[in-house]
Amino acid sequence: MVLNPLPQVLKKGMSVIGSGLHLIRCFFIMVGLTMLELPLLLLTLGRETSIPDLPPASSMKEEGAIGGKHFKLDVIEAADLAPETLRGYVKRSEPVMIKNVPSQMFDVLANHAPAVPPGTPEDKLLIDQYTFPKLGEMSKWIMHNIGKRVLYLARFSGGYKGGYAHIDSFPSYNFYYVRRGRKKVYIVPRQYNCLLNFGKGYDSVFVRDDDTSGTKLEWLETIPGYWTFEVEEGDVLLFNNSACIHKFMNLTHNPEIFTMRLAHMDSSPLTLWNDCFNWTGAKYFTDIAFSGKTGVRDTASIEGKPY
Ligand SMILES: *[C@@H]1O[C@H](CO)[C@@H](O)[C@H](O)[C@@H]1NC(C)=O
Numbered sequence: 356m357v358l359n360p361l362p363q364v365l366k367k368g369m370s371v372i373g374s375g376l377h378l379i380r381c382f383f384i385m386v387g388l389t390m391l392e393l394p395l396l397l398l399t400l401g402r403e404t405s406i407p408d409l410p411p412a413s414s415m416k417e418e419g420a421i422g423g424k425h426f427k428l429d430v431i432e433a434a435d436l437a438p439e440t441l442r443g444y445v446k447r448s449e450p451v452m453i454k455n456v457p458s459q460m461f462d463v464l465a466n467h468a469p470a471v472p473p474g475t476p477e478d479k480l481l482i483d484q485y486t487f488p489k490l491g492e493m494s495k496w497i498m499h500n501i502g503k504r505v506l507y508l509a510r511f512s513g514g515y516k517g518g519y520a521h522i523d524s525f526p527s528y529n530f531y532y533v534r535r536g537r538k539k540v541y542i543v544p545r546q547y548n549c550l551l552n553f554g555k556g557y558d559s560v561f562v563r564d565d566d567t568s569g570t571k572l573e574w575l576e577t578i579p580g581y582w583t584f585e586v587e588e589g590d591v592l593l594f595n596n597s598a599c600i601h602k603f604m605n606l607t608h609n610p611e612i613f614t615m616r617l618a619h620m621d622s623s624p625l626t627l628w629n630d631c632f633n634w635t636g637a638k639y640f641t642d643i644a645f646s647g648k649t650g651v652r653d654t655a656s657i658e659g660k661p662y
């Protein structure tokens with residue numbers, strides 16, 4: 356067989372151009388995130404240290420204790436919602452669970468749930484994501500009840516156990532829907548962020564004393580209280596994922612959840628600052644945004660290099 360060197364040269368050239376393009380994208384994503392989050396950081400500075408106690412909210416009832424106090428999560432039937440109900444929870448930054456949202460509303464998610472490609476690792480977090488997803492009735496429901504737009508949608512599936520307790524990058528509010536399985540959830544009021552030690556991750560800040568096995572939860576005993584509960588198939592959870600620490604652990608094998616990030620400005624200064632000028636984070640976001648493939652993530656590796 357005669358080797359023709361030209362295609363090789365072309366291939367090399369294309370890949371140099373391709374990686375150049377990638378670097379340019381990373382750069383713009385980094386600059387874009389910094390330009391968005393730096394002003395928000397200035398608005399938020401000083402807020403967390405100046406919220407010493409929980410706001411007097413009806414849902415912050417004590418419920419018994421595992422060491423610290425447990426706050427009781429409010430659970431609301433979808434049929435009982437008034438347009439101001441969920442807006443109130445968002446304003447107070449309290450998590451809330453909504454039961455029995457008509458399941459047809461979520462049918463649209465089938466278009467965002469591609470089959471897992473063969474050969475995908477079974478013990479990792481699998482991520483499929485969509486920016487500005489078209490969600491029809493569901494977007495309308497969210498706008499009606501919460502008054503916010505869905506900026507981003509991700510499907511999390513896979514046989515991973517759980518993640519570090521963390522606060523997410525990017526200012527947003529989380530509309531979290533469980534399509535399959537059950538998870539154990541921990542959420543910490545943002546008022547206690549100042550009491551914990553954080554590590555810097557590429558898409559979050561995480562609690563240093565935690566791990567992904569679910570057996571290192573002593574740090575929860577060092578704060579005045581937290582929410583803990585389970586979510587299961589059909590549940591919607593609404594909470595402030597870029598201001599409050601949260602941790603999810605699987606209770607069934609290979610659960611599937613959809614996280615819809617709603618436009619929201621008020622985040623923790625901790626995570627806003629971590630996103631600014633962060634090349635590693637920008638590279639991670641660029642990879643997942645432009646790859647169009649199911650992303651695979653090891654939840655135990657959260658610092659340094661994404662993969
Ligand atoms: C999310 O941000 C802050 C926290 O209180 C609130 O002011 C917002 O309304 C919303 N929730 C959260 C946690 O911050």
Ligand SMILES: *[C@@H]1O[C@H](CO)[C@@H](O)[C@H](O)[C@H]1NC(C)=O
Nearest residue numbers: 555556557629633635658659
């Ligand atoms: C960016 O994220 C990495 C983790 O991937 C972290 O180690 C680093 O400190 C962050 N950089 C800045 C400037 O915050």
Ligand SMILES: *[C@@H]1O[C@H](CO)[C@@H](O)[C@H](O)[C@H]1NC(C)=O
Nearest residue numbers: 478514515516605606607608
């Ligand atoms: C949760 O995930 C881990 C890691 O894949 C697995 O070993 C464990 O069996 C799962 N838990 C359940 C209840 O399926």
Ligand SMILES: [Fe+2]
Nearest residue numbers: 522523596601
């Ligand atoms: Fe998160």
